[in-house]
Amino acid sequence: MQRRDFFKKAMTVAGTAAIGSVGLEAKEEVKTVHPVDDRKVSEIAFPQKQPLITYSDRPPLLETPRSVFTSKITPNDLFFVRWHMPIIPTYINSKTFKININGVVKNELSLSIEDLKTQFEQVELTAVLQCGGNNRTAFKPTASGIQWGVGAMGCAKWKGVRLKDVLNKAGLKEESSWIGFNGLEKAVYAKTSNFVRELNLEDLHDDIILAYEMNGEDLPYLNGYPLRLVLPGVYSDSWIKMISNITVTKNRQKLHFMDHAYRVPDNDCECETPENLAQKTKPIEEMNVNSLIGYPTSGTRVKKDAQLVVRGVAFDAGHGIKKVEISIDDGKTWMEAKLDDGKQGKYAYRAFNFTFNPAHIGMLNILCKATNQKGDVQPFAKDIKWNHGGYKYNGIDEVKVEVV
Incomplete structure (x- = not known):
């Protein structure tokens, strides 16, 4: 496939789910529920991808099905896709x-x-990439943005060079x-x-890289x-794709995607109500602890007394x-699962x-439910x-199966 033909081969898919900004219904009860988990995989596959849950083709917005999340590495052709601009x-x-x-710079x-x-x-680094709005359908009234289910995330092995090394070659001025x-x-x-993001120089560390490979292959076109x-440990809004420019500044710039987007209320609960939106906000950064069941999926039929491996x-x-x-x-009692070696x-x-x-x-x-080392x-x-x-x-995950 010629890369110039990439999007010519992608057909329009519409109406699979609500996307974009959604009006808030002030009279609707404010609550959080389990996110939508029954969307169908599209019959149409984008180039370099298997069929995924499709929200839009311009810009491409593709979600990974739940069943993929049984593996500690997400295959490139099943990895979710999130772009902000249509061109x-x-x-x-x-x-x-x-x-x-x-x-x-010098x-x-x-x-x-x-x-x-x-x-x-x-350098190589294995890291999770997750949209900050993953599971957005959990919020009622409907929150603004792509109405993701559970699959706007993935884990890959990234290869590239340290951002710190590149900046050292340029020479940072005092x-x-x-x-x-x-x-x-x-x-x-x-x-x-423009979709521009910034990083405070104080937050620069050795694990932030400029990656050109993903799972041992060139980055898929739709994944950048x-x-x-690659900024491990933080939400994907700053993982800039097709990155072409890095500008070092003395002062923080005034940027829409820093000052207005990807922000939550700056209070202990990071919460607000439709009638009383928070005046003071902060950027979403560090990912919350989370877990997800990949198998079984909701609707699976399993046999009574037969061994079931979750x-x-x-x-x-x-x-x-x-x-x-x-x-x-239903959460009355809990039993510990077996974890992999963490290598x-x-x-x-x-x-x-x-x-x-x-x-x-x-x-x-x-x-x-997961617990991390911080508690x-x-x-x-x-x-x-x-x-x-x-x-x-990052609510406790839940699937519903039928025992027969």
Whole structure:
């Protein structure tokens, strides 16, 4: 497939789910429930992807089905897709592509992918990528944004170079304080703000990389080819795709996608109500502890007294998963699941499994919750408070099966 033909092969898919900004119904009860979990996989596959749950083709918005989350690595062709702007280049030549480093630096740089591969130490990092609005359908009234179910996340092995090494080559001036990132996606209207994100220089560390490989292959086109920023432990809004420019500044810029988008109320519960929106907000950054059952999925029929193996994944911002627990009595009692060895690293999925024999015919709810090394525990959905952006949901997961 020629990359210039990439989007010519993607057919329009519409009406599968509500997307975009959604009006708040002030009279509707404010609550949080289990997110929507019954959307169908599209019959149409985008290039380099298997059929996924499709929300839009311009920009491409694709969700991974629940059944994928039994593995500690998400395959590239099943990895979710999230773009912000509808205009994405249909052709990129990796041999002529350059990333520019400029601003408050001693030496401005223009580096090719080959330069990155030959002039810097190569590093690999396994990390979870999750949209801050994953599970947004849990929030009632409807929160603004893409109405994701449970699958706007994935875990991959990323290969590239340390951002710190690239900036060291450019040479940061003494007054350097902020790092701005911009990619090649563009808005339709000139007045629309570019998707630019910033990082405080104090938050720069060795695990932040510029990645050109994903799971041992070139980045898939829809996941940011030929280069993307990887910031492990934080939500995906700052993982800039098709990154083409890095600008170092003395002062923080005024940016729509920093000052207004991807923010939650700056209070202890990070909550508000439709009638009383928070005046003071803060950016979403570190991911909450979370877990998800990949098998069985809701609606699965299982046999009474037969062995059933529950499988799934757990993760957090890098503090480490301490345990995952399973309940088959609606959360009254919990039993500990078996975790994998954790050798993928602190930012990766921890796969878990739990085996039992269903004892009674009828409908059965299976719940899972994770606890990390800090002691943070997934709450029940009903205990998560509402925010207008529908961000940072991490409620106890639940699937409903039929025992026959």
